Amino acid sequence: MIVILCANLASLGCEPSPREPRSSTAKVAHAPEVETTPSPRARLADELSRAYPSDAPEIASTREFDLRAAPTRVQQFDGQVLDVWAYNGTVPGPVLKVKLGEEVLVNFRNDLPQPTTIHWHGVRVPNAMDGVPGVTQDPIPPGGTFTYRFVPKDAGTFWFHPHVRGAEQVERGLYGVLVVEDTEAHPYHKEQVWVLDDWRLGADGQIDPRFVTRHDLAHDGRWGQRITVNGDAALELHARPGERIRLRLVNTSNGRVYRPDFGALKPRVIAIDGMYTARPLDLNGFELAPGNRVDLDLTIPTDMVEGGYPITDRFTRRTITLATIRVGGEVVKTPGFEPPSNPNVPRWIEAIEQPVDKEYRLNARRGGPHGIQWTINEKPWGEHDVAVFEGGQWVRVRFKNNSGRLHPMHLHGQFFKVIARDGKPVNEPNFRDTVLLHPRETIDIGMVPLDWGMWMMHCHILEHADSGMMTEIEVRAPEARGKEEEQ
Numbered sequence: 001m002i003v004i005l006c007a008n009l010a011s012l013g014c015e016p017s018p019r020e021p022r023s024s025t026a027k028v029a030h031a032p033e034v035e036t037t038p039s040p041r042a043r044l045a046d047e048l049s050r051a052y053p054s055d056a057p058e059i060a061s062t063r064e065f066d067l068r069a070a071p072t073r074v075q076q077f078d079g080q081v082l083d084v085w086a087y088n089g090t091v092p093g094p095v096l097k098v099k100l101g102e103e104v105l106v107n108f109r110n111d112l113p114q115p116t117t118i119h120w121h122g123v124r125v126p127n128a129m130d131g132v133p134g135v136t137q138d139p140i141p142p143g144g145t146f147t148y149r150f151v152p153k154d155a156g157t158f159w160f161h162p163h164v165r166g167a168e169q170v171e172r173g174l175y176g177v178l179v180v181e182d183t184e185a186h187p188y189h190k191e192q193v194w195v196l197d198d199w200r201l202g203a204d205g206q207i208d209p210r211f212v213t214r215h216d217l218a219h220d221g222r223w224g225q226r227i228t229v230n231g232d233a234a235l236e237l238h239a240r241p242g243e244r245i246r247l248r249l250v251n252t253s254n255g256r257v258y259r260p261d262f263g264a265l266k267p268r269v270i271a272i273d274g275m276y277t278a279r280p281l282d283l284n285g286f287e288l289a290p291g292n293r294v295d296l297d298l299t300i301p302t303d304m305v306e307g308g309y310p311i312t313d314r315f316t317r318r319t320i321t322l323a324t325i326r327v328g329g330e331v332v333k334t335p336g337f338e339p340p341s342n343p344n345v346p347r348w349i350e351a352i353e354q355p356v357d358k359e360y361r362l363n364a365r366r367g368g369p370h371g372i373q374w375t376i377n378e379k380p381w382g383e384h385d386v387a388v389f390e391g392g393q394w395v396r397v398r399f400k401n402n403s404g405r406l407h408p409m410h411l412h413g414q415f416f417k418v419i420a421r422d423g424k425p426v427n428e429p430n431f432r433d434t435v436l437l438h439p440r441e442t443i444d445i446g447m448v449p450l451d452w453g454m455w456m457m458h459c460h461i462l463e464h465a466d467s468g469m470m471t472e473i474e475v476r477a478p479e480a481r482g483k484e485e486e487q
Contacts, residue, residue, distance in 0.1 A: 040350045044394040047346035048448040051431075052275070052415070056151040060101040067094075067118070069162075069174055070111035076199070077226055077233045083206055084173035085112055091231050092195040092252070093160075093176025100155045100183050106148040108140070112169075115139035118148060119163040119412070120178065121291060122274045122433045125150040127453025130412055132163050135454050135472065139164055152180045156274025157193070157248040157293045167254060167462040168211040171200075171222060175252040180274075187335045189243040194235075196249060196288070196322065198224035198256045212463050217364075217372040220406045221255025221290075221461035227313070227320055235323040236308070239300050242332040246270075247296040251288045255461045257406065257436065258288040258322070259315040264304070265325060268339065271295035271430075275415060276342040278429035287315065289408035289436035291460035297339045302331050345429050348417060351396065351446045352425040358387050359398040362407050362437065362459070362469065373468040374459065380468025381458075388474045389449045398444050401437040407464065410434040413455040413475070416447035434460055452477035 038046070072086050087093030098104055110116050117140055119131035129150045133139040140146045152158075158178040162169040177193050200222055202208040216222045229235040239245060247267065251258060260283065268280035273293055280297060288294055306328040313320045364374050373380045389395055396419070399409050415431040422442050437443055458470035 040354060041394045044346070044348055044351060044354075044446065045392060045448050047348060048394070050344040051342065051346055052344075053153055054450045056153045057101045059103045059151055060099075062103040062105055063098045064105045064107070065094075065096055066107045066109075067176075068109045068111060069116055071113070074173070074231070076228060076231050080205060082173075082199075085169060086173045087176050091173035091175075092197070093174070095177045095179060095193050096160075097179045097181060098152065099181045100152065103149065103151045104178075107145070108148060109145050110140045110142060113142055114165060114169070115141050115144075116162045116164045116169060116174070117146075118160050120148070120150070120158060120160050121410075122156070122158040122293070123150070123178065123180075124153045124413060124415075124451050127413065127451070127455070130453075130455070132412070132456050135456060152178075154274060155180045155182045156271055156276075157250065157295055158274050159195075159250050159252065159293070161252070163456075165211075165466065167216075167222065167466045170252065170462055171211065171254050172207060177248070177250055179248065182340065186246070186337060186340060188246045189332065189335075190239070191246045191248070192237060193248045193250065194229050194323065195231075195252055196258055197228055197231075197252045198254075199226040199228065200224035201226060212370055212466050214371050216255070216463040217370055217374065217467055219255075220257075221463040223256050224253075227256075227322065229323045232323075237323065237325045238329075239325055239327055240329040240332050241300050241302045241304050241327060242334045243300045244334050245298045245300070247298055249288060249294045249296065251290050251292050253290050254463065255290060255406075257290070257315050257408075258313045259285065260288060260294075260322065261312045261314045262298070262325075263309055263312070265298060265300070265309055265311075267296035267298035269294055270297045270339045270341065273415070273431065273433045275431040276340050278343060278345040279341055280339055281429065287436055289406075289434060289460065290462070291408055291410050291434040292432075292436075299334055300325075300327055302334070345431065346417065347427060348419060348446055349427075351394075351419040352444075354394075354396050354446075356398045356444065357389075357395045359400060360409075360457075360471070361400045361402055362409075363402040364405075368467060370467050374464040375468055376471045381465075381470040382468075384471040386454070386472045386474050388476060391449055391452050391475050391477050394446060394448050396444060396446055398442060399435070399437055400442045401440060404439045405464075406436060406438060406461065407469070408434050408436045408460040409457065410460040411447075411455065411457045411473075413451045413453065414447055414449050416445040418443060419446045420444035449473075449475040451475060
């Protein structure tokens with residue numbers, strides 16, 4: 001049995017004490033009740049308490065999976081054979097599907113020539129299941145095994161990948177998707193997972209074995225010349241007019257950012273980083289950074305002309321076709337349900353008035369084994385002081401990008417909400433676990449840490465992370481805080 005500990009939000013209040021009567025005939029007088037007004041931060045934390053659960057649901061059943069990481073050969077790019085490292089022999093790896101309330105049990109075996117782990121990106125797992133070597137578990141040696149066991153707290157689109165030499169192991173093909181379905185399904189005609197990745201190939205047509213190069217470190221990580229969706233450079237999705245489709249997009253690239261453009265099709269964003277949005281959002285301009293996920297609600301218009309409709313990436317000046325939706329066939333009736341949403345995403349109007357609790361400055365310096373080190377607060381991984389956050393308490397964190405490069409900052413074990421960009425308040429109607437900072441940009445986030453333990457925070461451009469842009473935060477459980485106060 002797994003015991004999941006988490007912080008509960010404290011309520012504020014006081015109890016009046018009776019006064020002693022002056023005589024046996026006098027009426028008993030009581031002190032007037034004192035109304036305690038919650039502080040702004042207590043109100044902010046209380047808003048979060050209605051947005052998503054602090055505890056995992058009761059276990060209804062256990063879903064068991066076997067997962068093996070090993071070198072293999074796969075066909076990609078119109079049949080081209082690549083030497084890769086893969087989960088269960090495929091790239092992308094398997095899509096693991098569970099329902100909310102099911103326990104996930106993964107029997108993992110490492111048959112790679114290197115140690116590895118699995119990090120469950122975006123999943124609020126018990127700290128010991130987070131897959132970070134030296135922080136939450138020992139690296140799994142070649143030939144070794146490990147059992148990951150947890151109960152997801154949230155329905156949504158998540159993914160998994162190594163947290164050892166990530167710039168190499170993810171680039172070689174080690175990534176898969178975890179879909180946690182709602183207890184009650186929505187009547188879409190189709191549900192599809194699209195895993196976006198790019199590949200840097202050498203002159204021999206194989207994966208370029210030069211990882212974490214000075215060029216990659218001096219730029220926005222490793223960007224490849226071939227882009228695939230589900231391992232296919234020319235993916236087609238066939239759909240009939242009237243069909244309603246849920247698309248789950250996952251960016252597993254080391255460094256590449258995508259800005260998906262569906263052209264004449266107009267999907268609505270219903271979830272970001274696995275968490276439902278407060279309302280359906282326009283996809284136009286959304287930047288899918290490494291680590292990000294976005295769920296789309298797409299209805300094919302009943303009057304759409306038959307043919308192929310390209311889905312393109314417009315993040316760079318060069319327009320790239322990601323996939324094609326091919327429309328044809330008889331018109332079908334579109335189901336008329338309301339898309340899933342989370343109306344309890346907090347607005348946090350008072351958040352911008354609160355002082356910054358912790359600032360993280362992002363930059364680079366010369367040095368280290370690669371010649372360039374990416375730093376947080378002028379220090380690389382291993383030299384930082386651990387920031388301590390109190391479980392259940394609202395905090396404001398600032399990311400200040402002092403560099404000229406991109407940095408998608410990812411926080412393990414917690415969700416957060418962007419509250420300001422370059423000092424200007426914003427009210428994003430959604431949570432995130434990864435936020436993209438552009439050059440010289442400052443972003444403030446608000447969050448209420450609920451899951452105790454030591455958690456990583458790092459740039460999800462994997463070359464930047466591997467060269468030092470990582471640190472830790474500690475979330476303390478209320479029990480630990482109470483014992484310290486007693487002492």
